[in-house]
Amino acid sequence: MRPFQLVSRDDHPEDTIITIRGVDIGGDGFVAMAGPCAVESRDQLFTSAEAVRKAGARVLRGDAFKPRTSPYSFQGLGEEGLQLLAEAREVFDMPFIAEVLDPRHVDLVASYADILRVGTRNMSNYTLLQEVGRTGKPVQLKRGFTATVDEWLGAAEYIASEGNPNVILVERGIRTFETSTRNTLDIAAVPVVREISHLPVIVDPSHSGGRRELVAPLARAAAAIGAHGILVDVHPNPDEAKVDGAQALLPEEFAALMADVDAIIAALR
Amino acid sequence: MRPFQLVSRDDHPEDTIITIRGVDIGGDGFVAMAGPCAVESRDQLFTSAEAVRKAGARVLRGDAFKPRTSPYSFQGLGEEGLQLLAEAREVFDMPFIAEVLDPRHVDLVASYADILRVGTRNMSNYTLLQEVGRTGKPVQLKRGFTATVDEWLGAAEYIASEGNPNVILVERGIRTFETSTRNTLDIAAVPVVREISHLPVIVDPSHSGGRRELVAPLARAAAAIGAHGILVDVHPNPDEAKVDGAQALLPEEFAALMADVDAIIAALR
Amino acid sequence: MRPFQLVSRDDHPEDTIITIRGVDIGGDGFVAMAGPCAVESRDQLFTSAEAVRKAGARVLRGDAFKPRTSPYSFQGLGEEGLQLLAEAREVFDMPFIAEVLDPRHVDLVASYADILRVGTRNMSNYTLLQEVGRTGKPVQLKRGFTATVDEWLGAAEYIASEGNPNVILVERGIRTFETSTRNTLDIAAVPVVREISHLPVIVDPSHSGGRRELVAPLARAAAAIGAHGILVDVHPNPDEAKVDGAQALLPEEFAALMADVDAIIAALR
Amino acid sequence: MRPFQLVSRDDHPEDTIITIRGVDIGGDGFVAMAGPCAVESRDQLFTSAEAVRKAGARVLRGDAFKPRTSPYSFQGLGEEGLQLLAEAREVFDMPFIAEVLDPRHVDLVASYADILRVGTRNMSNYTLLQEVGRTGKPVQLKRGFTATVDEWLGAAEYIASEGNPNVILVERGIRTFETSTRNTLDIAAVPVVREISHLPVIVDPSHSGGRRELVAPLARAAAAIGAHGILVDVHPNPDEAKVDGAQALLPEEFAALMADVDAIIAALR
8 A cells, every 4th residue: 555645646636736925836837946055155145046036946945954974064054044045035036945954943944944845865754754744834855865756755645644735846866776977867756756646746957967967958857757846056156065066057057957948848838 | 997989979079870761860860769569460560650650750660579578478570570660661661670689680680670779688798789780780779777877888889899880879767676667767868878978869768667658758858858869669559569568659649749749859949 | 085984993993892781792792682673562572572582682672663654654652662671671681772763752762772773764864863872872773775885884973973982783674676575685784894894783684584584594694794693573473563573583483593593603603 | 477487486396406417506505616707727727626626616617708898808718718627627526617698609618518607697688598498508597687586587487498497596696776895695585586496596705795805704694594505706816817806715715715604504404
């Protein structure tokens, strides 16, 4: 038996559409979410935010708490980062997403962010899933890089079972034997999920590809296959990024990507 | 050190374009290749061929020798299948591809087919690779479902090192832990290969998805990401197909797929 | 650069030996840890504990909090389970291990258990790792079923970097394409880890095999390859177990396993 | 339905025992097969053969045809290698195994070798499987590094269905995300295969580990878990080996390995 029910399309045939500050996510729409991987400073954040807004992004990304493989790496700006994001939201009129790592920080992050993110390493952190479920805020749930589609929807069910149906699924690549990319983007997961669940599903071409050159091609594939949006790392100066600079786009590269993606969306209407 | 040289873009920066009976494969073009997985009868083959030609396919697929997991499964019509394919080529004006399994059959298959295919299970069958290399005929080389990109290009090098540069690479999905699809289409392999090799690379959405519903979405992703073509199973009566019926499209489904793919290609020009 | 330092053998060439209530884990010793997967009742726990103690196990396992794929499955007895475990410890003179899922429960679990376990789904839950690190109690750290050896040792480093060097690594199988077992036991990880880290490393043959028939063969392999111990599910009535009954051994099967394991350990001295 | 029948234990409950020049493979026995990966010269072969025979190996390994990832690597001595192996067989009284790559070489290799090997890259080369099946000679069938147990037994069925029941299965590691070893030895495959098939199954600790340090631990695990034997690379001068030197044992290392393995086998009787 599948480990989910509330998020299944069986009892809920129509698409879920989540509306945040006037932006619709799900259904027939396509929404670009973009910004720096980690918030590093006001300058870095505001330059990115202005650029992605201008190019057509409608939601701002930027993290204040980062999960790192080594305890000695940069761990994020914490609450200060959230304050900068909240400022940027007003200036550029974009709701923002921020990751939460610790169940004890959920209320803090939720007091600032419009959308909470549960990252790939925490997809099976059921304690955290329940806690973000309780807030009622929209939640971006990244697929664990080693999770099956069924386990991913089971994790969404943990959130939904707390009374929170506003889950946005993010396909961001899975771990395989192939090493020419950081992870293998499982692009087929988009139609697979849309068939069995009513939740919106978007694609993260930045973390799966892991290299700047691959981000635009993967974003085009996401638009063509029917994803509800994309989540893209953009940084004004990728070579000095504190986290994942190799995969961040320059503002002008993001604008070119958006032109192609818009053309595909228009062609398929 | 990478196990390839002749197929690398390093010493051969411009794209290879392979021309077969007036059809160009590679460069800026996009070519649909379609037809039944296995040739079963004249009727089945001709109905498929007519339908795919009409929908815009330019190359016919159809196998006469099939590699099967069980020795007791249908193994293909053999030479009779090749004769039917050669007939269909003339009637519908489409060059055709056919798989070869045995180095001792290479001359036979090459005497009929326009393009030889080396299948996923034989990607590391170096004896067979050398033998198809010697024919000088264009070769479709499917990625082993467990091969890295480097190993795949190493296999292409075996063909090229026999003096045959006409290799068409086919991404058809890799084996991963995910079971919601037959294999996981590694869509990122398309830009990865185009970056390091001058060979054309196409996508097989049928064998990777393994289910009819997934073929059109995956084909759209292939067109958007920059593949040089697609390879699609089409059958007039999939429920009675002797091989892989679950993934075969009906002729009308293939026509709808082609309309979307053409729209994407046009939008990106 | 490897994401660990304190747990590396480079600066700490001799094996770490962790002593808990007179039981040494690490170095040249071999310790069997056994008991029910989940504590269900006093009867079930005490019957298991008595049997495994008699057969030679020196540490009791039994969980009070269980991470489950579905939010609707049995989640464990909670504190009541810990109280039963603490009672069993005194009666059978065995220190016990219990899993902790939530950073807010760390103090509670640590107030009862002799060893805290971080499970496979939480291996990259850095918040939890830091919290168990702060307690100073020995921690069993299961390898994430999708974690590389380097990531696993990086997770151990998170615990060690809080000043807690008492980490026991548990190899419990990784996720691969093979489905004849629940996970693929990466038996080579034992010598690989012993080469680069000074921490004790044990094997869980129950969760990797996922079937009763495989537990004893895998336990023998663990003893022969040089693991510091094994972690085995034993249940007086596996068919009625609330969690993972298919892989639990009957007490008499565990006794037979121990006889073989002891013979191997003796033969290799 | 499983793709095998003749090799299943269902209709053939007792173990198959294959006797070659007085050496029994299968049943309750344990046989070490060892020698150089590739035959390079009489000296190299004879020094290895003498050493492994003295340490207790009963079957000689040594290949004359090697499948290589790059067409430009050393491909083996060909027939000259087979002649040297046949000479060594008489001098040291050991039957020998040699790999065959090309269906057109099967008769040649079979005219010299006592056991034919089908390598991991050719496990799904059905043409080759049928051809070695027709010889009636014992066949060592390596598991494809990406094959499931069912596919592996399906490949054995191809051989058996030609009337040749003398198949020796070799577990040699599968491809996974872990990179600390060359492949991940699926040690659980030994009891899994013994449960469903009557064929002998041995373990290759050299090609799975890929590093000298891991060979002895993995061989001990193989003996303890119930394999019918091991297949080990031994070279008098590994640093100068033309193929896979990093995993070859020195003669004295092999002797130490054999002492441990013999102790385990004796302890479990």
